[in-house]
Amino acid sequence: MCGIVGVVSQSPVNQLIYDALLLLQHRGQDAAGIVTQQDRKFFMHKAKGMVKDVFRTRNMRSLLGNSGLGQVRYPTAGNAFSEEEAQPFYVNAPFGLVLVHNGNLTNAKALKAELFHHDHRHINTESDSEVLLNVLAHEIELGTRGLPLQPQDLFAAVAKVHKRIKGSYAVICHIAGHGMLAFRDPFGIRPLCMGKGADGTRMLASESVVLEGTGHLLERDIAPGEAVFISLDGQVYSQQCAENPKLMPCVFEYVYLARPDSVMDGVSVYQARLNMGATLAKRVISTVPPTDIDAVIPIPESSRPSAQQLAQMLGKPYREGFVKNRYVGRTFIMPGQSVRKKSVRQKLNVIASEFKGRNVLLVDDSIVRGTTSKEIVQMARDAGARKVYLASAAPPVRYPNVYGIDMPTSNELVAYNRSVEEIRAIIGCDALIYQDVEPMKQAIAAANPKLQGFDASCFDGVYITGDVTVDDIAALNAARVGGSEDDADTSRLALPNAGGDGA
Structure with missing residues (x-):
């Protein structure tokens, strides 16, 4: 998962893009980058790290111009330790293109070979985003050779891109001297929206919270398969470029990834999580008598709306039992020391009075590996809870994700090839309640x-x-990014908008 933003204005955009990336920081903490344009020249700065650490005053002063784009990266494939794979990516022909991408191409390996043998283009990193940029550049070049660039030429190129690439992609591409091109995959798996400021500034971003947080009005989402071109004077052109588009966004955006104050494809993320809490209540009642529950406690942060609605439906007190330390830093490795794994207890602390002598229902947004859930359940017991029940607002995560979420391989998923009772025994709770798949979908789609x-x-x-295919999943798993404990802590409990079991 990543966060992307593009801006076309009549005023300098460096600060605006920086502010936008701060609002997207929850979507990626590995690296950040900004590129701006002035007089057909691009100015770029990108590096590993959080936004506040990547950009210093000297970097911001060098980002000149009234248009540009940015990205925060959470890598799912490629080399997590290479600054060369931070975005934006650049190619000098045709015209000069810089691109940011959120998603994951499922046929990147085949495309890379195709680009080399047939299109005579060189890919210098392991990033599928560089592959996507070169496919787009090749198609634009074929359609505009010797001719002035027109929006229709770009739309024809995007139509050909849709036919060549597979997977998920929300893309913003800056074309030197011309403007901003944005498009979304034919299923709309990854989000992208568009807005306008009072001064005429045009903005594209992964989430509506970016527009609202920077004083822009959300106009609409980019439709699946649609391409939008914004000229440097702010004129907007759009066209559907896919043959059979369908609006089928990633459900995990609503479960966990997006900020609750965002609206995606017409659905309030906050309302979706409230709805999931209401449907989860029915599952809880069928598993644990409400009379056996003394309090409902969320695991911070993104499970809170579901937990609040669940508590209301059960008629039980909603309590905050965990406090998250937002400032857990990296683990420094000194010579001669072994890697020390961070404990959940460094990231969460219990309010013992909310557990002592009580039967508590803990609510999480999802359970992935199960190791964090197991430790949190034990923390509740150590704080004096008589019984600890655990409810997940999402169904069991049984399969890997191939569309741009840093999801573990099948063997790392606690629910893979296990029954709910087997998972409960591993986690150590007294009862484990999962959301069902169809009620989850209905709860979100209701809006x-x-x-x-x-x-x-x-x-x-x-x-x-x-x-x-199964082989594709195996190949994607082999390319999946891993981390190490001596790098910055980016597990879900360490993130600004995180809750859930990411470790």
């Missing part, structure tokens, strides 16, 4: 009848692009 479905592949194993 927008135009939704034709969801990518819920990590829950139901259905890969909506139709091109993913």
Whole structure:
């Protein structure tokens, strides 16, 4: 998962893009980058790290111009330790293109070979985003050779890109001297929206919270398969470029990834999480008598709306029992020391009075590996809880994600090839309650009848692009980014907008 933003204005945009990336920091903490344009020249700075650490005053002063784009990266494939794979990516022909991408191409390996043998283009990193940029550049070049650039030429190029690449992609591309091109995959798996400022500034971003947080009005989401071109004078052109587009966004955006104050594809993320809490309440009642529950306690942060609604439906007190330390830093490795794994107890602390002598229902947004859940359940017991029940607002995560979420391989998923009772025994809770897949989808879709479905592949194993095989998953798993404890702590409990079991 990543966060992307693009801006076309009549005023300098460096500070605006920086502010936008801060609002997208929850979508990626590995690296950040900004590129701006002035007089057909690009100015770029990118590096590993959080936004506040990557950009210093001297860097910001060098980012000149009234248009530009930015990205925060959370890598899912490629080399997590290479600054060369931080975005934006640049190619000098045709015209000069810089690109940011959120998503994951499922046929990147085949495309890379195709680019080399047939298109005579060189890919210098392991990033699928560089592959995507070169495919786009090749198609634009073929359609505009010797001719002035027109929006229709770009739309024709995007139509060809849709036919060549597979997977998920929300893309913003700056074309030197011309403007900003943005497009979304034919299923709309990854989000992208557009807005306008009072001064005429145009902004594209992964989430609506970026527009609102920078004083811009959300106009609409980019439709699946659609391409939008914004000229440097602010004129907007758009066209549907896919043959059979369907609105089927990633359900995990609503479960965990997005900020609760965002609206995606017509659905309030906060309302979606409230709805999931209401449907989860029915599952809880069928598993644990409400009379056996003394309090409902969320695992910070993104499970809070679901936990609040669940508590209300059960008629039970909602309590805050965990406090998250937002300032847990990296683990420094000194010579001669072994790697020390960070404990959940460094990231969360219990309020013992909320547990002592009580039967508590803990609510999480999702359970992935199960190791964090196991430790949190033990923390509740150590604080004096008589019984500890655990409810997940999402169904069991049984399958890997191939569309741009840093999801573990099958063997790392606690729910893979296990029954709910087997998972409960591993985690150590007295009862484990999961959301069902269809009620989850219905709870989210209730806010927008135009939704034709969801990518819920990590829950139901259905890969909506139709091109993913067992061999493809194995190859993607082999390319999946790993981390090490001597790097910055980016586990979900360490993130600004995190809750849930990411470790």
